[in-house]
Amino acid sequence: MNKAIFLDRDGVLINNKDHYYIWESSQLEFIEGVFDNLQLLQQKGFQLFIVSNQGGISRGLYTKENIGQLHEELIQTFSNHQITISDILFCPHHSEIEKCLCRKPESLMIDKLMAKYGLNPLESILIGDNESDMIAAAMAGIQGIRITPNQNMSPFIAKLL
Ligand SMILES: [Mg+2]
Numbered sequence: 001m002n003k004a005i006f007l008d009r010d011g012v013l014i015n016n017k018d019h020y021y022i023w024e025s026s027q028l029e030f031i032e033g034v035f036d037n038l039q040l041l042q043q044k045g046f047q048l049f050i051v052s053n054q055g056g057i058s059r060g061l062y063t064k065e066n067i068g069q070l071h072e073e074l075i076q077t078f079s080n081h082q083i084t085i086s087d088i089l090f091c092p093h094h095s096e097i098e099k100c101l102c103r104k105p106e107s108l109m110i111d112k113l114m115a116k117y118g119l120n121p122l123e124s125i126l127i128g129d130n131e132s133d134m135i136a137a138a139m140a141g142i143q144g145i146r147i148t149p150n151q152n153m154s155p156f157i158a159k160l161l
């Protein structure tokens, strides 16, 4: 079975201190160390995935197509740094507008990826910057690592390497 790192997007890969919602490429600012850190995790045999709440879609601030385009660009940028993102799932709902089973702290996005890619929960980890990420990890039965938002995650992943 394969092992995976599930990455939250905003505050973990992309700096969100200036933008609460990020949906276009002009807003993309990668957090320090992110390319080196993901390369190291990949070298340790982890498959990489992104799971992101995008409640701004439900709020009508941007569309699923905007996010789809942005995520294609993300995958390309990581690929230019020899990093393979195997899949990205996002929840377009917002709990104040509509109920769903995918928005973290629910674990459906993680559960789906675990099943689709045959991942081993005992060796898989979610890296997030929010309590809802940690709850989602616990509900999916995997380890959660909570990092400081918008900072180099290397101290937090050092023990995995
Ligand atoms: Mg976050």
Ligand SMILES: [Zn+2]
Pocket (backbone or CB within 6 Å): 091, 092, 093, 100, 101, 102, 103
């Ligand atoms: Zn949802």
